Amino acid sequence: MKNCPDFQETLWMDIHGELDPKDRRAWEEHVAGCAACREERERMSRLMELVKEDLSPSRLSREKAGALSSSIKGRLRAEAVGVPWWRRFINAPRRFVPAAAAAMLLAVAVAWFSQKNLSSTTGVNHPDSGNEIAVTDGEVIRHLELLEEMDTLRKLVQVLDEKETM
Amino acid sequence: MGSRKAPSPALWKDEQLVAQAREGEQWAIEELVGRYQDRVYTMAYHMCAEDHQEAEDLTQEAFLKAFRHLGQFRGDASFYTWFYRIVVNVCLDGRRRRRRWQRLFSPWQRRGEMGERKEDLVEYPDGTDSHQVLKDKQLSQDIRQSLRSLPDKQRLVFQLKIIDGMSIREIAQVLGAAEGTVKSHLFRATRSMREALREWSQP
Numbered sequence: 078m079k080n081c082p083d084f085q086e087t088l089w090m091d092i093h094g095e096l097d098p099k100d101r102r103a104w105e106e107h108v109a110g111c112a113a114c115r116e117e118r119e120r121m122s123r124l125m126e127l128v129k130e131d132l133s134p135s136r137l138s139r140e141k142a143g144a145l146s147s148s149i150k151g152r153l154r155a156e157a158v159g160v161p162w163w164r165r166f167i168n169a170p171r172r173f174v175p176a177a178a179a180a181m182l183l184a185v186a187v188a189w190f191s192q193k194n195l196s197s198t199t200g201v202n203h204p205d206s207g208n209e210i211a212v213t214d215g216e217v218i219r220h221l222e223l224l225e226e227m228d229t230l231r232k233l234v235q236v237l238d239e240k241e242t243m
Numbered sequence: 244m245g246s247r248k249a250p251s252p253a254l255w256k257d258e259q260l261v262a263q264a265r266e267g268e269q270w271a272i273e274e275l276v277g278r279y280q281d282r283v284y285t286m287a288y289h290m291c292a293e294d295h296q297e298a299e300d301l302t303q304e305a306f307l308k309a310f311r312h313l314g315q316f317r318g319d320a321s322f323y324t325w326f327y328r329i330v331v332n333v334c335l336d337g338r339r340r341r342r343r344w345q346r347l348f349s350p351w352q353r354r355g356e357m358g359e360r361k362e363d364l365v366e367y368p369d370g371t372d373s374h375q376v377l378k379d380k381q382l383s384q385d386i387r388q389s390l391r392s393l394p395d396k397q398r399l400v401f402q403l404k405i406i407d408g409m410s411i412r413e414i415a416q417v418l419g420a421a422e423g424t425v426k427s428h429l430f431r432a433t434r435s436m437r438e439a440l441r442e443w444s445q446p
Contacts, residue, residue: 124444134285
């Protein structure tokens, strides 16, 4: 049995406790005489109760709640007295840890490749420019796969950033 | 910064605590955190694909942002709605950030065997009605799944209504939207939830 479409909005306002008192009387009179609306109201009330119960606020454990409060107060104090950034970083959200680790790894990789590149171009004496070009080409060919991956990543980030700004 | 302990901070109104927190009173900050942390955590938890760690980080971020900008709270609206506006923005930013990382690293991400998450693998004490436990677990999964499938705005409005018990007017203040828009989001979300959970609402 389908409930009355004319009363759909009224029914949902009632379910969510938003029904205007001046509309309630007419609604209650309608529900008293309409089995379909009565049934739908019962069903929806039950469903919303189940959802509410399931999504009810999750309590943080005492330890976590205490740690959160201390961390917030600590960071606010640090900001007020001007503690150096690296000490504040200790209390920074932990989700930045992987990002920091990734940045450090990238820095190490870049330093390593630059070092390698530097030693291959300066450490070896090449009698002529033809040999120099051959060595540079060799480096490019050896790292072609990595360069391609880096280029793909760069393009991917560009596309995502463009989407974000749209 | 004072360390004076005020009598029964639980009896203080939010606005009074805010005034004390502005003066740097630690007990007032602690009381405000204690008052709202569970609700903020729940909101962040449901907005961020139920990741406990990220929800904790976002909770902290929201409080820090609020306390740093307490000077901007003029008292036109209640502290509750002013603070929730910050919470909502932090959660939406967190969600966007998460999506960006997921899109970037999705080829390398793998779920555990059978696609189960760690927190799903719960052991139940002896004597528990296993049929009922399974049924409850399934219902809970279905509810969360249907909530996750809602568009951001509908989901936010639905959460603020169902979890936080806010009125449509309060939600409109938090989101900076018209009441009619909020009502429309709420009804669409309710309709989607009803369709998705139809079998659970049968008598």
